Amino acid sequence: MKGVDRRIFCTDLTDRSAIFGGAKELEKLLRERAEAGAKLIFAVTACVPGIIGDDVEGVCARVSSETGAEIIPVLTDGIMNGGATQGRDIAYAAICRLVDMSVRPEENTVNLIGYAEEPDRGFRKADECMKLIGGLGLNINCRFLHENTADEVRMLKKGGINLMYRSSLACRKEAGCLEKLTGIPFYPDAMPVGIRQTEEWIEGFGSFMKVPEERRKALSAEFRKEFDELSGKYRDALAGSTCLIYVVTTSEIGWLMEILGVLGMKAVGICCPTENRWSMVDRRSVEGLGVPVEYDVDFDRLREKISSEKPDCLIGSSIMISRAEIPHIYISRPLPGVAGGFEFAKRLVRMAQVSRL
Incomplete structure (x- = not known):
């Protein structure tokens, strides 16, 4: 393969x-x-x-x-x-x-499900998956499916639990399918993005894997230090500017709100084109943000929002944003850790400079 x-x-x-x-x-x-x-x-x-x-x-x-x-x-x-x-x-x-069903799980060993190498070099360098897993004293057995050999698949059960590399319905379905076929359970929370998710994941998954508390705290402190240092580099770089967010799902924008907070950019609204199980809409994830949220927003409605809110730029995960007549930037969920969010921050600042926001 x-x-x-x-x-x-x-x-x-x-x-x-x-x-x-x-x-x-x-x-x-x-x-x-x-x-x-x-x-x-x-x-x-x-x-x-x-x-x-x-x-x-x-x-x-x-x-x-x-x-x-x-x-x-x-x-x-x-x-x-x-x-x-x-x-x-x-x-x-x-x-x-x-898969060799007779293979026994090895201690402190996991599989990564839904792993795919990021084609963008900048975001690929920001992948902190190994830092998260290795920092807890764990090893990766198999990245399923990513250019695996037949022997790697045969030894899949050396991993005692499957970790979802990405947060998506497809990845969750894949993990459930593998659990049914091989008996390997999967951890319910995907690899984290952003500082809040990262700290919660380290504590939650670390406790689940019986990682000593001092090791969990040390790893969280390491990521918090990284976040604070990167925040200092971009603090208020876009203060006073505004954006409208147009994303396929509201379940994975916590990291984005963190980055906008660091940059000093205000979100005037969050729009989603659909609200169904496939888009994994999560109303709870945007409660308390103080940002109005609207669902089932087609492009005509999006243009109305742009006209009424007059944002400086449009940030979105839908290809429809390319039709917008204001500066816009496409986003996707960064790779695990905190560095990926700041790679996006760097690009957003660069776009703002070019567009003279």
Whole structure:
């Protein structure tokens, strides 16, 4: 699975195959890959094999028995097996067939679920995940799924608990799916972002893992010191300016409000395009902020808000902000820790300087 982008091969079914069946093409390709030295092959179906009823499982079993390669069918054709959401679950189930269920958890060892390397170099350098986990005296067994080898997946149960790297419904669903398939429980709170979340997570997860109190306090103090030092660098850099926030979810903006407080920038409103379970709206997370919140805000309503509130800039996690006629900056949830929030602060200050807010 490592370097999977260079290890994807296709049967390239033709119109004739779609009429008379594509089993021959599949068998030919599987044998070619096995003869080339592949020890593990996932045969993932698209729509056509599902429509015409190809016996993918039978072909995989036959070629596997004759070549010795481990071939796992992943029936995600979208015809008999549902859509993208079901396909994701089917893929996890297929991958988890590799997990050695006899492996015992190692002490102070965890898995990271939903990990993906940040493509932005600045934010990638601000990832403090290892500082958080290592600071509690814990080790990471597997970053699932991130360019894993088959052996890394087989040893997944060395991690006694799964940690969600990101806070999203998809990541939470993945963690729940893995718990059902492998028996590895997941910690309910995702890796933290911002100083308040970080301090609470260190205390909560540290206590859960029976990390000594003095170690938990020392790590919290280290992050608090980092936050205070970075705050000093950006304190009141945008004092007197205002912004309107347009985010997909209100459940993950605590870190943003912390950064705006440091910068001295006032939020005149928080808007969300939808309010449903997929956007993970959390009204409690914005209570007490003193900032008006409005849900189900489409772009026309957003323009009305911009016209009435007259903010200096728009901060948002929806691509619709690119249509705004005022300075705007896109945000996503920073990586774990406190440094990622200040990477955003640096970019917001730079935008303000260019836009002469």
